[in-house]
Amino acid sequence: MSEGGKIILVTGGTGLVGRAIQNVIESNKNENEKWVFVGSKDADLCNKKSTEKLFEKHKPTHVIHLAAMVGGLFHNMAHNLDFLRKNIHMNDNVLQSAHENNVVKVISCLSTCIFPDKTTYPIDESMIHNGPPHPSNYGYSFAKRLIDIQNRGYYEQYGRIYTSIVPCNVFGPNDNFHPNASHVIPGLMRRLYDLIKDGNTEDKVFTILGSGKPLRQFIYSLDLAKLIIWVLREYNSVEPIILSVDESQEVTISQVAETIAQAFNFKGKLVYDTSAADGQYKKTASNAKLRKYLPDFQFTPFNEAIKDTVDWYIQNYDQARN
Numbered sequence: 594m595s596e597g598g599k600i601i602l603v604t605g606g607t608g609l610v611g612r613a614i615q616n617v618i619e620s621n622k623n624e625n626e627k628w629v630f631v632g633s634k635d636a637d638l639c640n641k642k643s644t645e646k647l648f649e650k651h652k653p654t655h656v657i658h659l660a661a662m663v664g665g666l667f668h669n670m671a672h673n674l675d676f677l678r679k680n681i682h683m684n685d686n687v688l689q690s691a692h693e694n695n696v697v698k699v700i701s702c703l704s705t706c707i708f709p710d711k712t713t714y715p716i717d718e719s720m721i722h723n724g725p726p727h728p729s730n731y732g733y734s735f736a737k738r739l740i741d742i743q744n745r746g747y748y749e750q751y752g753r754i755y756t757s758i759v760p761c762n763v764f765g766p767n768d769n770f771h772p773n774a775s776h777v778i779p780g781l782m783r784r785l786y787d788l789i790k791d792g793n794t795e796d797k798v799f800t801i802l803g804s805g806k807p808l809r810q811f812i813y814s815l816d817l818a819k820l821i822i823w824v825l826r827e828y829n830s831v832e833p834i835i836l837s838v839d840e841s842q843e844v845t846i847s848q849v850a851e852t853i854a855q856a857f858n859f860k861g862k863l864v865y866d867t868s869a870a871d872g873q874y875k876k877t878a879s880n881a882k883l884r885k886y887l888p889d890f891q892f893t894p895f896n897e898a899i900k901d902t903v904d905w906y907i908q909n910y911d912q913a914r915n
């Protein structure tokens with residue numbers, strides 16, 4: 594790396610999004626940049642001392658802060674307090690250590706699922722704080738919203754450009770496929786694969802929790818990684834920016850289940866368990882701000898990205914987070 598170059602520390606570098614950035618940066622290297630990817634084995638970011646040591650060791654000039662306690666609807670509902678406290682601790686430790694170590698830019702991660710429950714659609718960057726989040730994930734949501742408040746504080750008091758990105762639902766290789774703690778796509782992949790591993794026959798019944806009717810936007814982790822690298826290199830504002838597929842690319846959960854079933858070449862029948870919770874009916878986000886900067890960005894078609902992820906999962910089942 595040349596003098597005056599960037600040292601980019603990626604927290605959560607071992608997770609779904611972190612690994613996607615590692616993958617994309619391999620073919621998009623910039624002489625001027627040194628990338629350091631860290632996970633929980635490198636430092637416990639809930640602990641300030643451990644976080645400080647990490648910053649002392651790597652001396653980053655830039656931070657992409659992805660580390661978080663993350664989970665799907667049912668995991669959130671059962672552990673709201675843990676989601677609130679762990680994420681508040683991690684975010685405060687990373688942002689304050691970045692400030693103390695003169696880091697010039699921090700990009701932290703919010704999510705479209707932290708927006709107000711009662712709102713108008715599509716949601717945009719100006720609406721984050723306009724009302725309480727859905728009760729199912731209030732802990733995660735309030736912790737994430739505080740990042741934006743804190744970023745504004747660092748700007749007001751110290752002129753720092755610490756910003757945030759707001760991805761919609763992410764999926765891809767290296768996701769968490771744990772049956773009780775995963776998001777909808779990896780959760781469905783895991784359960785379907787378990788059902789057919791020992792025989793993909795016509796009498797098999799695949800049960801999907803909920804009505805299948807809720808609408809969601811999903812971004813492929815490799816597309817998100819490209820956009821995060823663009824934010825690092827080109828986007829210089831404290832204001833959050835939504836990183837989502839277009840509104841026209843929103844899909845129902847039943848479309849998701851069918852696409853996954855096709856990718857596995859599932860021969861049996863899909864059934865919906867309508868006694869299970871659906872969560873928010875929709876959370877349609879507008880990517881108009883992103884499109885102003887990158888009107889021509891091509892998102893990977895949903896069925897292609899699902900097929901790639903299923904193929905990865907089958908090949909890597911033994912090492913995947915199950």
Ligand code: NDP
Nearest residue numbers: 605607608609610632633637638659660661702704762763
């Ligand atoms: P993952 O669950 O895949 O990865 C979480 C990462 O955080 C891992 O690298 C993990 O390390 C690290 N981590 C967790 N706890 C600690 C800790 N105490 N100290 C240090 N590191 C820790 O998350 P994703 O890649 O899915 O998410 C990345 C970011 O994107 C998060 O901020 C999330 O809120 C946000 N986001 C995710 C969405 C999604 O659909 N997945 C949607 C919108 C936003 P280790 O591997 O060692 O456990």
